[in-house]
Amino acid sequence: MLHALRPARFLLALLLSSMPVVGYLHQANYYTFVVSFMLIPVLDWLVGKDLANEPLRHSGQRLRNACYRVILYAYVPIQLCLIVWGAAVFARGELAPAQALGLALSVGVVTGAQGITIAHELGHGRSLFDRLLAQLLLVTVCYGHFHLEHNRGHHARVATPEDPASARLGESFWSFLPRTLAGSYLHAWSMARSRGRMLAYTL
Numbered sequence: 001m002l003h004a005l006r007p008a009r010f011l012l013a014l015l016l017s018s019m020p021v022v023g024y025l026h027q028a029n030y031y032t033f034v035v036s037f038m039l040i041p042v043l044d045w046l047v048g049k050d051l052a053n054e055p056l057r058h059s060g061q062r063l064r065n066a067c068y069r070v071i072l073y074a075y076v077p078i079q080l081c082l083i084v085w086g087a088a089v090f091a092r093g094e095l096a097p098a099q100a101l102g103l104a105l106s107v108g109v110v111t112g113a114q115g116i117t118i119a120h121e122l123g124h125g126r127s128l129f130d131r132l133l134a135q136l137l138l139v140t141v142c143y144g145h146f147h148l149e150h151n152r153g154h155h156a157r158v159a160t161p162e163d164p165a166s167a168r169l170g171e172s173f174w175s176f177l178p179r180t181l182a183g184s185y186l187h188a189w190s191m192a193r194s195r196g197r198m199l200a201y202t203l
Contacts, residue, residue, distance in 0.1 A: 010071050013114060017078050020086065020106035029095070029102030036109050075118050076133050079111050083140055111141050123147050145188035153187050 023031030086107040089095065095103060115137045123134035123146075131147070138144045150165070157163035164183025167176045 010068060013071060013118070014074060014078060017075065017082060017110050017114060020082065020103060020110060023106055024089065024103060027099075029099045029106060032106035032109050033102065036113070072118055072122055073133070075114065076137060079115050079137060079140060082107060083111060108141075112143075115141050116143060116146065119146070120150065123151060145185050145192075148191060149184045149188035152191060153184070 019032040019035060020029075023029050086103060089103060090100060119134040119137035121134075122130045122137070125131060125134070135144060135147050138146050154163055154165045157166075159166050161168070164180045164187065167180075
């Protein structure tokens with residue numbers, strides 16, 4: 001019984017995407033920021049590390065589970081609606097600058113963190129439909145090159161000096177961050193140019 005309910009925990013991905021709206025309705029547009037960077041880290045620290053490594057066969061079964069796939073698909077229209085809603089709020093000009101910044105950060109945290117994560121999962125799908133949804137999510141957060149670079153670049157060069165997405169031994173986060181952002185974009189651009197048409201290659 002409990003095993004059958006395990007997929008339900010992933011519904012949090014859909015619930016967390018409502019945080020910017022909740023914050024807006026309570027006139028606390030930094031709500032998402034506080035939950036994401038204060039509350040969740042504290043809860044993570046209290047729960048502690050899970051040292052159990054899930055067997056690979058379980059991971060494969062989860063990807064084929066219809067419930068998990070529905071969650072991935074359901075998130076796509078949620079992100080699109082969230083971006084349109086946020087833009088509409090900005091267009092009305094009803095928020096003070098500080099609250100407008102809070103709303104922008106809130107929508108950005110959700111669509112950037114969750115959106116890119118879900119796009120990553122969809123981008124590894126075998127169907128063209130899954131990969132198109134992945135690219136749609138990535139384009140809406142101005143990170144469209146990730147689909148090409150991650151699948152064709154990172155997976156071919158992982159853990160080598162040529163891979164900008166692999167941290168080097170002893171490299172700090174602040175050194176890794178600009179290197180991976182710039183390197184991933186430049187390598188994706190190079191691959192796209194060499195193929196002539198980026199869309200035909202990524203599909």
